[in-house]
Amino acid sequence: MTRRAPTRLVLGIIPVLAATGMTMKTQGISGSFWCYPAVAAAFAVLPTTSAGVASAALLVWTTMALQRTAGTDVAVQFVGTLTLEVVVLATIIRAVATMRRTLGEQAITDPLTGAFNRRYLNVCLAMAAERCRRMTEPSSLLLLDVDHFKAINDGFGHAAGDEVLVGLVRLLRQRLRPLDGVFRLGGEEFAVLLAGAAFDDARTVAEHVREMVAREKLLAARPVSISIGVSELRSGQSIQAWLADADAALYLAKRDGRNRVAGHAHAGRAISQAGAL
Numbered sequence: 001m002t003r004r005a006p007t008r009l010v011l012g013i014i015p016v017l018a019a020t021g022m023t024m025k026t027q028g029i030s031g032s033f034w035c036y037p038a039v040a041a042a043f044a045v046l047p048t049t050s051a052g053v054a055s056a057a058l059l060v061w062t063t064m065a066l067q068r069t070a071g072t073d074v075a076v077q078f079v080g081t082l083t084l085e086v087v088v089l090a091t092i093i094r095a096v097a098t099m100r101r102t103l104g105e106q107a108i109t110d111p112l113t114g115a116f117n118r119r120y121l122n123v124c125l126a127m128a129a130e131r132c133r134r135m136t137e138p139s140s141l142l143l144l145d146v147d148h149f150k151a152i153n154d155g156f157g158h159a160a161g162d163e164v165l166v167g168l169v170r171l172l173r174q175r176l177r178p179l180d181g182v183f184r185l186g187g188e189e190f191a192v193l194l195a196g197a198a199f200d201d202a203r204t205v206a207e208h209v210r211e212m213v214a215r216e217k218l219l220a221a222r223p224v225s226i227s228i229g230v231s232e233l234r235s236g237q238s239i240q241a242w243l244a245d246a247d248a249a250l251y252l253a254k255r256d257g258r259n260r261v262a263g264h265a266h267a268g269r270a271i272s273q274a275g276a277l
Helices: 007-027 033-043 048-069 070-108 118-135 150-158 158-175 199-215 237-254
Strands: 138-146 180-186 188-194 226-232 259-262
Touching: 033 070, 033 118, 048 070, 070 118, 118 138, 118 180, 118 188, 118 237, 138 150, 138 158, 138 199, 138 237, 150 158, 150 180, 158 180, 158 188, 158 199, 188 199, 199 226, 199 259, 226 237
Parallel strands: 226 259
Antiparallel strands: 138 188, 138 226, 180 188
């Protein structure tokens, strides 16, 4: 676990550990009881590794002191109970970290396909717009729609439709770069955010993706194709307008026969003619 404790808490735990040692020196066995809350405090405010090191140092020092003042039996019992506390605390912290990570992934991930969800798309679009404003970095958006998806569900069942969606995301991830995001917007509609890609590059990627899907057997019973709308983020353009451009391009691709790519390139230019590029 890689938690960072605030500086004032880190500085606060040092005198606690020092006070525990002094109490042990002056009060003997009864002073050793303060080691238990000291260890709990260490795990509460320090990274797990640092807390383990601090606990181990305290354990060694206290065990040596107890062996001299109270004998080996008491020292062994102390070692066992304090070690158990350390193990339990480390296990709980690890479990909590895993749970938080899982919940974080579920909050931004579509459970069926493993693609990111629409909520996370909004976050990524905002970051892309900020990079465009600050660094004039281009970004392009692809909106994808599975052609005749209702016919697939009606003719072969929803399980077959789910198989197509899962297979589509798998293909997209194979073709795209790790930094490109794949998002499920709902139903059979997906978005791909191409970071650093201008319109011409994005259109080329979209055509390759369309061809790849058309070649693959996403469903054994019938061919599957997709339509794609492409839009590059323009300087000063709002996220809503960017999405609207891509959606309009997708509409043209579907209107003019599906299994096509259409795009919206620049301000002041009409949406490009739909069709296989």
